[in-house]
Amino acid sequence: MIGNRVCWSRAAVDFATQVDVGGLEVDDPRADAVFDAIHQKLPVFREQGGRFTEESEDEVFRAFTRPITSNEPLLLFIKGEKGTGKSHLVRWLKTRLGARPAWHVVYIEKRNTSLRRVTEKILAGIDTPKARQLREELARASSEIASAEEAVSALLARLDHLVTFDPATEIRGLSGVSPAELADLRRKTHRLLGDYTFRKVLGRSDGPVHRIVRLARGGAEPSEDVDETDLHLTEADLQVDPAVFDDLGPELQTLVGSLVSNRYLRTDIAALCDWYLPRAKAEVFMGQGTDLLSVFEDVREEIAARNQELCLLIEDLVLLHGIDKQLAQALTIPASSRLCKLRAAIAVTSGYLNSLDTFTDRGVQFTLNINLKAIGQTSLRDFVGRYLNAGRLPNTPPIAPAPHSRIPDTPNACLSCPDRPRCHATFGTSTNGYGLYPFNGTAIDRLVELASPGDFQPREILREVIRGPLETAEDELPSGGIFPSGQFAKPLDDVRQAIPPGMRAAIRRTNHATPDTEMSLRAFYAQSPPNADPELEAIAAYFGSQLSHGIADDQNDLEDRDETPRKSQRPPTSEIDQWANGVGLLSSGTASRVRRWICDAVIGQLQNGPYGVVISRTKGSRPAWLIGSHPLRLSDVQIERAQGGGAIESQFPFRIDATDDNAVLIQGILAAIDGSSLDSVDQARWFFYLQTRISAYASKLAHLASVEAVALPSAVQALEVMRNAATDPGQTVATALPAMLMPLSPPGQHPAIEKFLKEVRSVREEALVTVRAHATAAKGAGKPSLFDVGPLLQQIQTNLKARSVQTETAAEDRGSQLLRQLQTQQSRAAKQAWNDVARGIQDVGRFLDPTEDLSATLRVVDRLVKECHARGRLPRADSKEQYETLRNRVGAEAMESYRRLSRKVASDVGPGDLWDILNDPMPQLTALGRFAQVTNELLSNLEQSLTATQISGAVDTDALIRELRDLATLLDKASQEVQ
Template identity: 30%
Template structure:
């Protein structure tokens, strides 16, 4: 027994030559080698007695078609089915197997000859002379004298002309025919350019007429759809005004749009015939002439049309010719004609009622190709076997190759050689991967893998139908060519293969538990795909056939059981598949079961995780993280719940789950991301069980949840601090505002130590200034605004730097952290509005916006104040001495009436207060401070001078000097007007004080 590891028993060349997705492509030998019986359903034609559906063989269909009496010389048998269902294959089989019979003339229109010239040539059967030669000559000009570009323009012109004279049947059509209808748009240069865009219908239709249908082109006829109307144009203003108006009406009115599409399609064939120089009716007359000639020879025509789409442009003439009865007045004047017509179901239903009625009047049956894979109990093991045999037959052809098949000249698939005969690895290969009913090896598939891949290849519009073309293209040709190197290098099966064949909604998938176990073993991702496809998605983890493990280079897991590899049959009911491992344990509600099933769908089928399930997962993970928030490192008061909600919201911005419906801005990076993996699916399942109160079997999930909380709690806390504007960078700016506010109150200066600055930054205001009487108006307003805003500022700073105790209020401050931030904040006292700062510090910062102006105004006021005082108190004269002299003067002059004042007791009281609280020292300090402010003085220095609380003394001194100056001047005047005998000692005293102040008024500072 040889080693099958990385074994390749086909070549890419053989695959491409033998695995054709179109019936005319393979050679006859390949066609015979790969032909498989089709599911053909015979259905009573419309209008006839219902007989139900009956499964028939190809031979029964052929016999019915060739032997059934015609209806007055006409028999049209439609073969219906979806694109790729095998209609063309069936027509070719009939052509290959139709018994040779004298008097039977077969006309075969394969898909390979789909140009207009090719179709016409086959229909004319080589007949010569007029009118046949004339038609050949005219149609041969396509591509030679008539280029594709010119044919495109002629198509538009002919279509416009046909619509200009078209009859209308509805109100909508009436607005679209004539010279002011679609004719207008088709001649408008702007809209013509739009209709001739790349991949437009007119371009594709012209290319089809000249070169024929492409290999990858759908067999649905090229017709206008709503997508072909240029409804997305932006520069419509370039079109004529009338064209713009019509176009807007069509785009805005769905009924009018449908009417436009219907009219364009009804007149398209006429436009093609006219543009191709065939003219309407010429081909019909030529074919009728053929039928007349053959009638005289007693022959009948068998017309085999592999694809009705290929006769676009001549469909009307051809249908008219094949539906025209042979018998007239009891005589056969036209050769009978039997037409086997392959046509897609949808297009057949869209034929004009009169055409369809004429077709169905010629035969009691129509045939449909439809293999239903079924679901659940409806899925037939016999159908499964036929599907497996179908794939196996093509796998064998790919191994044998076209060259050898052509040499065999086999006329029956049973006579085709089995490539597995004589293969060195046949024994282990067939033992592990299995065979078809006729002994063809299924490698690199096995039965479960084949059926799963086939179901994944079903067309979305017919999810239960077996589509041979799709299966050949994807399941056979694609895999054998694209994955051969992966197989040879032990890299198959892999995730790419699984992505190529995603499970259907009703397909069984690996449970998260089994999927996680597979992923955790060696070759994890490949093992997971192996179990899903080749293992039939087993309920339990284990090994499959050892030969398969060897061939793919995926070692069996030691000690694991061998699981039963049976094909997973889709369920017949809707909704997620239930499995044993997602079935609820005791205590789980129905809602919990649905969550578990949805998680399994998310993991195994790449389904979208329902929003409610994703939200519960996020809620659980988020709650675990938030429970670990620590407000002691750094010390800070716990952030309010509203702040946490904003910083760490319950949505995908915080916890993102791949495959859930999420709307995340590109600029947002979720903190926690869960990829679509088996491990995460298992974790989610356990979270659901934990929420339901089930702890058994969830220890691993609880440990992981704990680890997530530990890892992401610092991230959540940082986000909360940032949302609360408590990060270090923002706190520095808040502290700077607080320090400057305290400095404006005169509590600190720049040179103070950090401890002093910290104490000042936490000052909450409340006490009154001693020098409020000498504050400028702007200074007072600035200080009042700041004091009001400062209360919240200090509260937030304390919240950011303090620890909550007792009733939750901040009782202590983290001094180490605070001092480190103070050192940074004290570098500059400039409150720059461009720098980011906490939102809660904004009002306090704004209140200081006028501080610079207030400083300038206050310095000017102090300068003027000092000057006023020096006018009355020259340097070298002490204030106490002056106050004493004034007091003696009052006492001496009060008795004689020389001291006149409204309230002498109050004057004495105020003078006594000034004497007690004011002194020359305060004035000297003020003058020294002002002298230090040169032009280069910093803002901090100017702020210190302006903000310094100078107490009440300076203000009282000024008031004392000015008020007493007034009564002294008045008293002196009165004394000087009296006789010298009355003056005495009082005159000397008053004169001395007054003289001193007058001299001070002219003092020059020297």
């Protein structure tokens, strides 16, 4: 066979595997036929008195259809978490009911559900005055709201009205709030909801009210899981941005500030709003004229007059939020001679049911929170087999109904297939006789386990076990020999974790044509992955694929296995396997052993090879070596996703990526360290591969050592430039050398310089290593010492006056790279630091000229402040104290720094000028600027207070003249004292 058959229709698969039963329209012949084809009976648990008893779907059906012998409504709740199949079971009940003339059946589906549509379905076929009135209200409410934005506005307005004017004194969630506190809370909530800006924030398109409106108007998709919290306002929804309200009044700003900062206030306001939210929704979207409870009684009266029972089936109670409490109350009213008997099956999440007190203890509760073990392997295979068969059926539904049922029998699409005998023999069938092709039972087990671990999650199985793999199969099967490729079930297992990395590497080495296909076959289709078995070999032959020989796991001899198929029992995954699979880190202990072994091997290669480099061991707690002037550290062996690598980024690393081949390499290294022979892992292939890499890396290090020997002038220049960070950088070789080795910075260092020195720390360390290595090599590889500077004197003497990098070179040697890195970092730091200084000078310059005689000015102002304070002329009682506090923070030193920096800013500032602000001048400039500003404000206030004249009534001209003369006298005295 050149290719393989694709025996399903993509359209049929997509239609059958809709992730929610709400996508299959009720009472549509094709949808009903597909539903019957895909339905798989699963266990359910009946909850009673806190105990759970396993029962079947048939028992659920019997519990729902049993005769009602009392007046109490028969309520049946299908509980479960999201995606567990609650709606599916309600739909199955509807399908099983068939024609029941004695029942008036109302089915409320998730599809296109809205509050209005739900109510209209309840009213279907009912023609009473109250029903007609409610229909008119629904039509009017619907016509009044034309868009989501209008609905949001109407809902907020109605909510505001109810919060403000409802007289209720008890609110759920606010039980500890006193009447006075509740009234205050209503006032605050009204102030917020009544504000246009706050409404706009709550009503944004991605906000909470838009979400609530969309669901109330029927915007939920059939496959959408509506979370209960999506129907409520929470305190998180009220966490707004205070900046939005900056241009509004102080009252609202204060309230918004309290709302943002006080979680308890947000919680209380959210609880108050949420209490009225269902009522507001009902009144906005259904009108305010009719009580649904009384209408529901009308409905039951009409059905009773027809001598029928009311049967209500609800796919998801959450979507009825807004009328759920009224509906719950209506469903608990007993039957009578006037009201018909009632039964209801309702799908609801476990938590949501608890919020409806009226419902909690009044019905039979079944739960669908089932784990895979409870369902069993056979049922899970049948579940997938039914969907596979549905995807093979034609689009038109079968027409021959089964006996005593309106639902047609589901045919087996395989019966007409010419490949059926060989296909079924190779891939197997479900208990219904549906072929499992292109899977086998083991593949289904493996995929289901990965897609839905633990609990039964049918939606995940539909997405990841059926739809995704079948799309891959549809593309690959016609070519033959390709399926299942690496794309098969990639979201579930992209590395095929069931196969050890060593075997994956061996498969790639031996199967050059389709290694990914072989790994997928072994990982998913083998009974005991990754070992080949007769069933797997038959499947590979069917697909036209090949399996490598001689690579089976030595620990699992397939020839000794009994003939009874058993579920794969994979051995525990090792640390190295998890690392290669991308699901775990390599521990620091393991990684450290590997790094040390490789470094020792590199050093051994350098010592025994024709490289002619000086190698020395450095001191320290972590092993490190010097190859000439180039350091080799354990951290230079960079292992992907390994712990303990250190924070220093190596410029010339020996990389070990997380691959299958490198997993084998690590296993080989660890085995060698533990004393095993080199061929104990992968027949020593790992060793020869690694030796090639080590030889190349050793050659690279030797080349770097020889190249870096010429980097000495650059290293010396870099150290001399950076010594300017010291308080005393020195001007001779003798005084400069200590600063080069260990610069002691002043305590008030500029932050930009401090940051710069941290950024170039690696440059300094590399320069020091280069200088030390040169000195050590010059004296015959003796004990290294930084004070062996004899050969370096000339280099140091050359650049004593250097404040920044002096050379411009395009060379690519390490020394040039070192200087360019230093130059770039210093230029950036100088620009940032001097920009800050320039802004500080500009701030001071608004009030104080650099050429001003600050001492003379201070004497004049001091005298003026003193005299005005004594005469009570200062603007405030603490003006003199404030002035003197700032006055004591400035002096001649601050003014001189201001002058010097002003001249510097006026000229061109370069990288070398960074050292002119080694002592951070910003505190002095800030103090000087603040003093100048306050003094200017003080003098301005004095001038205004002494010269301003308020014309209101008669003016005491004599008093005004006396004040002006007093001011003139004060100024004269101050000027004479200065002179």
